[in-house]
Amino acid sequence: MKETMQDFDPERPEDFDSAHAEYARLRRECPVAHTNGLGGFWALTRYDDVKRAASDPLFVTSVQNVVPKVAFTGRRPPLHLNPPEHTPYRKALNPLLSQERSETLVPHTRALSRELLAPMVAKGGGDICVEFSSHLPVHVFGEWMRMPEESLATLHDAGRAFILAVHSTKPESMKETSLRLYEMARDLIALRHREPQDPTVDPTSALLAARHEGEPLPDELILGTVRQVLVVGMVAPMVMIGSIAVHLSRDPELQQRLREDPSLIPAAIEEFLRLYTPYRGFARTPVCPVEMGGRTIGKDEAVALVYASANRDEAVFPNSGEFIMDRPNIAEHLAFGRGPHNCPGLHIGRMQLRVALEELLAATKHFALDGEIVVSRWPEIGALSVPLRFD
Template identity: 70%
Template sequence: MANGIQDFDPSLPESFDTAHDLFADLRARCPVAHTTEMGGFWALTRYEDVKRAASSPETFITSVQNVVPKVAFTGRRPPLHLDPPEHTPYRRTLNPLLSLAHSEQFAPVARRHARALLAPLVAAGGGDICSEYASYLPVQVFGEWMNVPPHWVEPLHQSGRAFILAVNMNDPEAMKATSLKLYDMARELIALRKAEPRDPALDITSALLEARHNGEPLPDELIVGMVRQVLVVGIVAPTVLMGSIAIHLSRDQALQAQLRADPANVPAAVEEFLRLYTPYRGFARTAVEDVEFGGRTIPAGEAIALVYASANRDEDVFPNGCEFILNRPNIAAHLAFGRGPHNCPGVHLGRMEVRVMLEELLAATTGFDLAGPVVPARWPEIGAISVPLRFAA
């Protein structure tokens, strides 16, 4: 067992930049690193190692621990908490509702909400781009995508953000309390769909209730877990990523002006921002047997963090990996949405939300910069959860 090995300390205070500095150091001197903090885990920081673990579900499973620090205290939530083939019927049900075509149908919805959210910020001359903009829009889009009652949107936003803050503060009791509130919402939504079914081609809850695996309906408790997972999982990444983008563009006024002048560059910029500021570092796997990475042996049964945020800056794959390069030639190789059977099912919806948020922020302003200190995200996310901006007059 590696219990005594301490190659780095993930519990130390961080700024927005120091987490990436740490991973650059680990890639250079100790790319397969162990810590005794957060229950003890290994961190894979290089691209090929992360890709290998993410792409080999028969060896690296998620059903033991799927995130560092361990935050799942309230039951199994498909599909992330299950291994193939058990997870497959849930992904089979979910994927069509998150296709590119279906996701892009919600772009006008996202744009409408983006403009409404930005209007008071523009009038005030600025505001917190995370808590007042980027944390709201994904909830509103998700609310329409999931067909939740309109009066649920604000409680969902409050519960989802409370869960994110509890995770970032590493407060297990608060995580449990907020997670249980989300479970209550999931059960209420399922009861509503049982009483008032909707077209399963347009409604994920109805689709789960109608789904069959080997001729049998999916277990009730796992349907509840999946609805609970879907309710919050799409809120976190767009919020954190948008905060990072706002910081970067505040520091690089020339790039901000370039994107504002030519919005056709925004989709390519979003893709490079996804690589440069991948919002997750803590998705985890557990090896079912001893495995070797970079000359170090990771014993079976120990938690392994797939540090996507570090892998996407690996200089062996992305030259000048810590720099923003618009239209980077091999940008499609990035791992921001994972790899293998647990790659992010919401890739198209997430891309669309961030693209729209950035387009509308640039269109609504003539310029912006930082108006105060930012609050960095903590494990398992990386980026920022509070970014105060000042808009140009």
């Protein structure tokens, strides 16, 4: 029998801070919570529970992998497959996502950052999400995917439309916008068939060249993988840069400290990742009933791993709502997940945040909020629109 208890409402209006306050309440009072909203699901809010579900093979991704459910248009490896089925796709892509490979993208990322910031500096400010961080990851991932330059504007518009459709929680809009991304994936695969590239540097070619037990990967799953890769790296950097900008606008002393000593930025990025983890809706489903937090989660019931809450668990990170440089256990944060589905693009993600913050601080003497913050909805958490005034 499905659980009907309503411990929280995931669809109520939020501001930049309210969701974190709600998760602090749930960690204290109801750490394994249930809601009927967004189709009904469980939410794990404590660190140990989230870490367990991310790593335990009893929790799978093949039934539902995000809340709200958005996969209506086919399976998209590696996320939509369980180990060991997902392994050939990770094996093909992981070498191209190494830290060494990510660092080769720094000059391109820095040039893009300066190009995007220049008009904002010239007019004394602007929306750091709409004008900067919604474009930067598209072009960085486009460079990594070796996409034709003329496709990037289309990818930006199609990806943003899909993200907004997910936030609208309207299945028909999600399907329509997802299918546009599938069309782009088909076009890219067709281009690689016509004009093959080196599979040691080109992700699509690496998938086409991959073999599992001597056989090529299935065409429809290669398509799903390319479709997944096209958009998966777009949202988190956009939201994270917006959230970092909000924090530094509220803490001008820290803003100036980082501006004066850029060597502190990598450590600051790790604490920002913990404090403003951009995902709360990655999901798993148990293959059998599971006891957690004194409650029974039924077989195939959706479970949200609320990483954004886990990373503020006071039992693991004391004074968890505060920014503390060089936390002794900062390496334990779950911003990039855990287990077989940890984020394979973590090095590119860190690199983008580092370079973006370096360039934003270098281009300004000071910046401050200059309007209303618009926040994301499930499955992300953070800022989608942050108007800034530059000094």
